[in-house]
Amino acid sequence: xxxxxxxxxxxxxxxxxxxxxxxxxxxxxxxxxxxxxxxxxxxxxxxxxxxxxxxxxxxxxxxxxxxxxxxxxxxxxxxxxxxxxxxxxxxxxxxxxxxxxxxxxxxxxxxxxxxxxxxxxxxxxxxxxxxxxxxxxxxxxxxxxxxxxxxxxxxxxxxxxxxxxxxxxxxx
Amino acid sequence: xxxxxxxxxxxxxxxxxxxxxxxxxxxxxxxxxxxxxxxxxxxxxxxxxxxxxxxxxxxxxxxxxxxxxxxxxxxxxxxxxxxxxxxxxxxxxxxxx
Numbered sequence: 001x002x003x004x005x006x007x008x009x010x011x012x013x014x015x016x017x018x019x020x021x022x023x024x025x026x027x028x029x030x031x032x033x034x035x036x037x038x039x040x041x042x043x044x045x046x047x048x049x050x051x052x053x054x055x056x057x058x059x060x061x062x063x064x065x066x067x068x069x070x071x072x073x074x075x076x077x078x079x080x081x082x083x084x085x086x087x088x089x090x091x092x093x094x095x096x097x098x099x100x101x102x103x104x105x106x107x108x109x110x111x112x113x114x115x116x117x118x119x120x121x122x123x124x125x126x127x128x129x130x131x132x133x134x135x136x137x138x139x140x141x142x143x144x145x146x147x148x149x150x151x152x153x154x155x156x157x158x159x160x161x162x163x164x165x166x167x168x169x170x171x172x
Numbered sequence: 173x174x175x176x177x178x179x180x181x182x183x184x185x186x187x188x189x190x191x192x193x194x195x196x197x198x199x200x201x202x203x204x205x206x207x208x209x210x211x212x213x214x215x216x217x218x219x220x221x222x223x224x225x226x227x228x229x230x231x232x233x234x235x236x237x238x239x240x241x242x243x244x245x246x247x248x249x250x251x252x253x254x255x256x257x258x259x260x261x262x263x264x265x266x267x268x269x
Contacts, residue, residue, distance in 0.1 A: 007173075008173075011173055011176065012176075015176065015180045018180065018184065019180065019183055019184065019187070022184055022187040022188070022207055023187060025191070025203070025207065026187055026188075026190060026191035026194065026195070026204065026207075031197060031199050031200060031203075034200060034203060035203060038203050038206065038207060041184070041207065041210070042210060045210055045213070045214055048177065048180070048214060048217075049214075049217050051173070052173065052177060052217050052218055052220075052221060053221060054217045054220065054228050054231075056228065057213075057217055057228050057231050057232070060231075060232060060235060061213075061235075064235050064239060065206075065210070065235065065238075068239065069206065069238060069239055069242050072242055072243070072246060073199065073202070073203060073206075073242070073246070076199065076246045076249065076250060077199055079250065080199070080249075080250070080253050080259055096193060096194070097193075097194060099193060100189075100190050100193035100194050103186075103189060103190070103193060104186055104189075104190055107182065107185070107186040107189065108186070110182065111179060111182045111183065111186075114178060114179070114182060115175065115179060135225040135228075136225055136228050136229060136232070139224075139225045139226055139228075139229045140229050140232065143226070143229075144226075144229050144233075147233065151233065151236050154236065154237065154240055155236065155239075155240055157240075158239075158240035158241075158243045158244050159243065161243075161244045161247065162243040162244050162246070162247040163247075164247075165244065165247035165248055165250075165251050166247040166250050166251060168254075
């Protein structure tokens with residue numbers, strides 16, 4: 001299946017931006033700067049989702065990840081108010097870093113092998129003429145309804161857990 | 173575009189793993205885990221083009237779990253910070269390791 005040149009350029013633009021932002025995110029000293037680079041990575045991923053024909057997931061990515069989760073992270077970063085000397089020694093010892101390099105090489109080898117494996121051809125998009133949200137919704141509320149309902153229990157437990165943990169000891 | 177997406181996903185996941193191994197700040201570790209979850213989401217979305225829309229549903233579930241995990245994890249970090257006056261994992265030794 002031939003993909004238009006412009007689409008490919010766009011795809012690699014988003015991909016490259018995502019990887020560069022992720023690298024900057026991992027190497028920033030200040031947690032605030034790191035969190036903002038991570039938000040950038042998530043925006044790029046959202047663009048990739050739209051290009052991969054999943055616009056609903058792309059929108060949810062921006063709303064939930066960039067909009068909600070990362071804002072909570074930034075709140076906590078600013079709440080903890082880490083001082084400058086806390087951040088100076090953020091990087092781990094040379095031994096651990098050498099281990100990280102080895103893991104990186106292993107994963108690079110894995111990627112290399114993965115690119116050799118041929119994938120099955122892509123079927124035509126939406127032969128029955130539905131739209132993206134309808135498809136996701138019918139799968140979510142028909143095939144995965146039980147899992148969806150259990151998710152609400154998970155969220156309730158998470159809320160109660162977070163409130164209990166973050167409460168000051170001794171207060172009611 | 174699917175092979176490329178899987179490639180990108182693997183690269184992003186590797187960066188996340190590298191971050192978890194390199195950084196010592198508990199908050200940064202958490203954000204690296206989020207990056208890894210995002211990388212996995214990318215491969216889910218890419219493969220949903222081959223195997224039907226279920227992949228996108230899984231992404232929505234992953235996002236829900238990530239949100240719950242972030243809420244509880246950040247509460248733990250706040251509680252630990254209050255106790256140890258530090259977000260550095262080297263200073264947090266609850267199990268006496």
